[in-house]
Amino acid sequence: MVRFSGRLLVGLGQGLVGLVGAIGTQAMVLSSAIQATLRGECDLSELRSALVRLGLGSIPVIVSTAVFVGGLMVVQSAPLLSRFGAESYLGWGAGFGILREVGPVLTGLMISGRVGSNNTAELGTLTVTEQVDGLRALAIDPAGYLVAPRVWAIIVTTVVGTVVSMVVALLGAAAAGLFLLHVHPATFYNGLTSGMLSWMDALHGLAKALAFGIVIATSSTAFGLGAKGGPPGVGRAVGAGVVSTAVLIFAMDALVSITSRVE
Amino acid sequence: MISIDRVYKSFESPVLRGVTLNARPGRLLGLVGPPGAGKTLLLRAVAGLTEVDAGRIKILGHEMVQSSDKTKRVLQSSIGMLFQNVALFDFMTVGQNVAFPLQRRGEAPSEVRERVRRELEEVGLAGFEERHPSWLSGGQRRRVGIARAAITRPPILLYDEPAAGLDPVTTSRTFALLQKQRDRLGSTLIVISSDIDRLLPVTDEVAVMHEGRILAQGTEAEVRAWGDPVIDQFLEGRIDGPL
Numbered sequence: 001m002v003r004f005s006g007r008l009l010v011g012l013g014q015g016l017v018g019l020v021g022a023i024g025t026q027a028m029v030l031s032s033a034i035q036a037t038l039r040g041e042c043d044l045s046e047l048r049s050a051l052v053r054l055g056l057g058s059i060p061v062i063v064s065t066a067v068f069v070g071g072l073m074v075v076q077s078a079p080l081l082s083r084f085g086a087e088s089y090l091g092w093g094a095g096f097g098i099l100r101e102v103g104p105v106l107t108g109l110m111i112s113g114r115v116g117s118n119n120t121a122e123l124g125t126l127t128v129t130e131q132v133d134g135l136r137a138l139a140i141d142p143a144g145y146l147v148a149p150r151v152w153a154i155i156v157t158t159v160v161g162t163v164v165s166m167v168v169a170l171l172g173a174a175a176a177g178l179f180l181l182h183v184h185p186a187t188f189y190n191g192l193t194s195g196m197l198s199w200m201d202a203l204h205g206l207a208k209a210l211a212f213g214i215v216i217a218t219s220s221t222a223f224g225l226g227a228k229g230g231p232p233g234v235g236r237a238v239g240a241g242v243v244s245t246a247v248l249i250f251a252m253d254a255l256v257s258i259t260s261r262v263e
Numbered sequence: 264m265i266s267i268d269r270v271y272k273s274f275e276s277p278v279l280r281g282v283t284l285n286a287r288p289g290r291l292l293g294l295v296g297p298p299g300a301g302k303t304l305l306l307r308a309v310a311g312l313t314e315v316d317a318g319r320i321k322i323l324g325h326e327m328v329q330s331s332d333k334t335k336r337v338l339q340s341s342i343g344m345l346f347q348n349v350a351l352f353d354f355m356t357v358g359q360n361v362a363f364p365l366q367r368r369g370e371a372p373s374e375v376r377e378r379v380r381r382e383l384e385e386v387g388l389a390g391f392e393e394r395h396p397s398w399l400s401g402g403q404r405r406r407v408g409i410a411r412a413a414i415t416r417p418p419i420l421l422y423d424e425p426a427a428g429l430d431p432v433t434t435s436r437t438f439a440l441l442q443k444q445r446d447r448l449g450s451t452l453i454v455i456s457s458d459i460d461r462l463l464p465v466t467d468e469v470a471v472m473h474e475g476r477i478l479a480q481g482t483e484a485e486v487r488a489w490g491d492p493v494i495d496q497f498l499e500g501r502i503d504g505p506l
Contacts, residue, residue: 134346
């Protein structure tokens with residue numbers, strides 16, 4: 001029992017040290033991106049390329065997921081709303097869930113899976129094949145050429161993607177309301193804008209999106225640049241990056257929700 | 264030109280143990296030694312890619328060790344380097360790889376195109392601009408790496424195993440190319456190679472490294488006459504001996 005408790009404590013301690021180390025590394029990634037940008041060294045053509053590759057490329061997957069999620073929220077709540085004759089609250093209910101929680105979290109997880117893992121794999125490959133050192137040997141600072149463009153592109157992608165996801169999920173919910181509950185879109189819209197929801201709810205969701213964007217960008221970049229041990233090392237970095245980012249997304253979700261909860 | 268003075272570097276165990284080495288201007292220095300001697304790490308330290316624990320590395324009279332990032336980048340811009348695994352940017356074509364250092368310096372596109380064409384011609388890869396690095400053989404990739412390292416005509420060129428995995432004829436051609444670069448550009452070259460039989464005849468000087476130290480530095484004849492059993496065994500390729 002004592003030995004088990006000791007192992008548990010050691011495990012918890014190592015986990016805590018690992019977590020603090022990971023957060024410290026991510027803070028360094030963010031700091032190097034900010035510094036490179038302030039020095040005017042953020043490579044604009046790389047930023048454009050990253051926005052197109054990571055941002056525009058993510059829109060189809062965000063849209064298709066959001067349509068189904070908006071619809072599913074209505075499918076799940078339809079029996080309850082019908083039982084109490086509260087169909088007019090459908091707009092408010094869907095809006096509250098989508099704007100404050102489902103939109104940002106789902107988009108964050110989708111972007112982490114698609115863009116974050118891609119970023120870790122690309123940077124990991126560049127690292128283990130000495131291409132990052134190749135840049136440094138050419139007197140090119142990787143912070144300006146690789147880190148800053150990717151960090152800003154991922155943050156912008158997450159925030160813009162969340163806005164797109166919110167709008168599409170609401171449209172999906174309205175469509176599902178019409179076909180499943182025969183709630184007219186005007187009724188759905190009135191519920192959404194009845195005053196029970198405010199711009200603060202949308203801002204709350206966007207604050208989460210910003211936090212998730214920073215987490216995805218810094219975590220995926222840190223794991224990529226820290227990859228070691230050839231192609232298997234890249235695989236390990238991608239796996240660890242995805243898991244770590246997902247955990248941090250939920251931690252940030254809780255943090256933002258608690259610090260700005262509805263009174 | 265390159266002055267290395269009592270450089271130390273340890274990871275889990277010491278790798279560089281007080282390396283002292285000088286590479287003179289416009290000379291080709293061959294850096295040889297058994298595997299694990301610390302040659303690649305030393306070259307990385309000279310290029311400012313690995314921070315050493317102690318010692319001094321002067322590049323063109325300026326200190327590289329513990330210099331600011333800005334100073335380091337200025338010094339790095341006077342160095343061209345070929346990595347052991349070449350490290351071509353696989354998201355660029357051959358032409359883009361070779362052009363990249365010039366483009367970053369803001370050279371005019373027409374000038375860049377012309378110099379890339381000439382540099383690729385120089386390494387025997389004329390017309391390869393649009394090919395992708397993954398389509399090339401190992402030898403061709405190395406020659407692209409050599410062209411990229413030399414495209415800015417840097418005063419210092421560092422080559423880590425430029426002939427690794429190449430057949431004897433291509434190896435001899437590669438070393439002849441390095442000699443030509445030295446003569447054409449007037450650069451100082453440090454070349455690591457395991458193929459000492461083909462490297463030594465083209466060098467102006469040789470340094471033999473073993474267990475993180477330079478055992479000897481001089482002309483090929485001087486090093487061969489050094490009288491160190493490790494050097495003798497290594498240069499002669501004998502099985503019996505201290506190695």
